[in-house]
Amino acid sequence: MFNIVLVHPQIPQNTGSIGRMCVNANLKLHIIKPTVFDISEKAVRRAGLDYWARLNPVIWESLDEFLHANAQFEDRFFYATTKAHKFYFEAEFKKGDFLFFGGESTGLPMELMERNFANAIKIPMGEHGRSLNLATSAGIIAYEAIRQNFAQSGLGSAL
Numbered sequence: 001m002f003n004i005v006l007v008h009p010q011i012p013q014n015t016g017s018i019g020r021m022c023v024n025a026n027l028k029l030h031i032i033k034p035t036v037f038d039i040s041e042k043a044v045r046r047a048g049l050d051y052w053a054r055l056n057p058v059i060w061e062s063l064d065e066f067l068h069a070n071a072q073f074e075d076r077f078f079y080a081t082t083k084a085h086k087f088y089f090e091a092e093f094k095k096g097d098f099l100f101f102g103g104e105s106t107g108l109p110m111e112l113m114e115r116n117f118a119n120a121i122k123i124p125m126g127e128h129g130r131s132l133n134l135a136t137s138a139g140i141i142a143y144e145a146i147r148q149n150f151a152q153s154g155l156g157s158a159l
Contacts, residue, residue, distance in 0.1 A: 012037040017135035084120035093145035
């Protein structure tokens with residue numbers, strides 16, 4: 001299982017879409033506050049996210065709290081950013097890795113990525129592209145990690 005880490009997400013629809021992907025792909029979702037939307041069970045149920053209970057996301061009060069609790073895995077943190085030099089498909093993912101994505105308008109904090117910038121990864125885009133949608137980016141990178149480790153994924157074909 002891989003870990004998707006959303007650092008200060010800003011758009012609830014993206015978080016919901018990523019949550020749905022996590023349920024379907026056996027991924028663990030971590031949400032690091034603050035968020036600019038309500039992620040209480042009542043709020044997500046009202047939004048029609050009936051799979052949220054199956055998701056069982058881990059909500060962290062701060063990035064510091066998350067980093068303190070997961071310090072032993074820091075060498076397996078991968079940071080999705082347009083500032084990276086390495087493409088996501090050049091990374092070698094292992095089961096249990098943490099895939100970090102920043103808020104839609106802010107990205108990931110540079111001080112976080114500087115902890116191990118060798119694990120900063122990007123998605124190729126054309127010269128006129130600035131960035132991709134957060135949920136799209138999370139899906140692209142998560143499924144590459146799954147592809148590399150498919151035999152251990154526990155996933156079958158549902159189509």
